Amino acid sequence: MEDTPIHSPYKVLIVDDSAIVRGLVTRMMTEDSDIDVVGSVNNGEEALSVMEQGGVEVIVLDIEMPVMDGLTALPKLLEIDPSVRVIMASTLTKRNADISFQAMTLGAVDYIPKPSSSKDLNVGAGFRAELLDKVKAWAEQRRKMLEVEQAAAAAAADEAQLEDEEELAQEASAQAAVETAAEAAPEAASEPEHDGDGDGGDQDGKSTTFRAEMSIEHQQLHKPGRIQRKRFTAELRPRPMQQHPRPQQVQMRPAQPQPSPTPQGQSAPPSQAAADSNAAEAPRTARSAAAANPMPTRPQTPARDPGRLIRDAAIAAGGGHKSAAQTSTRSSPTAAAARTVAAPKRAAGNAQEGAKAARAKTARGGSAPAPVRRQASRGAISLLPEKRVNVEAIAIGSSTGGPQALFEVLRGLNGVRQPIFITQHMPATFTTILAEHITRLTGLKCQEGKNNMPIVGGQVYLAPGDYHMTVEGRGGSRHLMLNQNPPENFCRPSVDPMLRSLVASYGGNILTAILTGMGQDGMLGGRDVVNAGGMVVAQDEQSSVVWGMPGAAAHAGICSAVLPVGGIAAYIKKFAGGR
Known part of the structure; x- marks a missing residue:
């Protein structure tokens, strides 16, 4: 029986100037036990007051409002x-739509197209499902991010403590070596103390030789006109705070002969000096052994990049048909990212109870819920071997969280000569604006697909909202076609029909990327691409807002690589070329 995820409700704030809209949206959310509406206000100024109280995870923010938009x-x-x-x-x-995309460049993570009337809002089952899905997906993504940050912080703290302990051990070892060398000096054992001048010199120069072997602390404790005993200096020297004696040392200390007061100017009896030397030698020997065998250092954990919604981590690619845990080292960015995600996971397992409690708070110290207990993974991911592909077309599919992922991937594809076909789950009007923002932010020319539009290399074609986009023809006669056939995977546009048409037109000369999104759209079409001889790469779970579409492709065994979003462009260009 599968484990049911256990978590506290997601904390949501609704900001809209329409009382009707606020009431309907609040009712939609409160009917879902996974969501807790912590506030419903009618302008941005009131939203700031609620935010000051802390604990908000997601804000549904209207654009046009009085007082503060x-x-x-x-x-x-x-x-x-x-x-x-x-x-x-x-x-x-x-x-x-244009303002929504401007907001996404300023830090908003997503958009929700709101029905134009309260009547449409009240009966719009599609709006309700999309709203709830996006709110829960982004709230969960935030919790995962904070969980990784807490694990990284705990790992960094543990490593800093280990470094401090090793440094103290090294200092103690060096200190013990100085003491041992000083006690071994024949002058220390045979010469009685005597009065002298401030320089500690005498007629035969033996006292000067003895001072050269003393520690700095001993020299600082030197009083004018008299040289202090080494034995007392060793006792006065401060001990490292974190160097705890071992059990046998604790048992030995009460049995040590206590040094009897010796009048100044006289040497300690030989038997007493030997006993003192042996008693001091045991703890020094133990400290030297500890310094010679320091504790292993934990792996470094990279600092967070606060301007990104994703974290680099990967399930490495390539090198034969094998699991992601045994991937090839041919793709170095992937292997490095895999090590990146391993460190926080190991650190999380060793974190103290205080770190676990800290995860329940926001960056401002608010009452953010504890991380979710997630279901177990569906098993290891088998990757297909990389192969030489004469890439003639690049295809990309995405949904929730897709705009940010698209901007990042496309920015890295400048200079490719192949046409790029994109299906992003998005309504009409918004796809028009998305195409404009892709052109503006990535340097690639992007346009919405139109019927009979000829295909030109190096350009980006985006499926328009409410239409499936396909490719027909071969060679120089290839062109786009649009249709309103029934939705596939509950979507129109859908990734699968686009990929099927590309296979019919380009054969296996296709490289496909499946990015963040709900559902499994793109998995069946990706299987057609692989069967025809092409390749599929999927975005990894750590950098995905929702690991639905890329996760379905990865677990279907059709991917040659599963990468963080930041490594996908480089992977594509490795096979597709470009400047």
């Missing part, structure tokens, strides 16, 4: 809590 409030909300996830809500107008 959404675009003005957004940076102020993120200043209070940079980890809060803001979803812009706007009606389906080109202006609002």
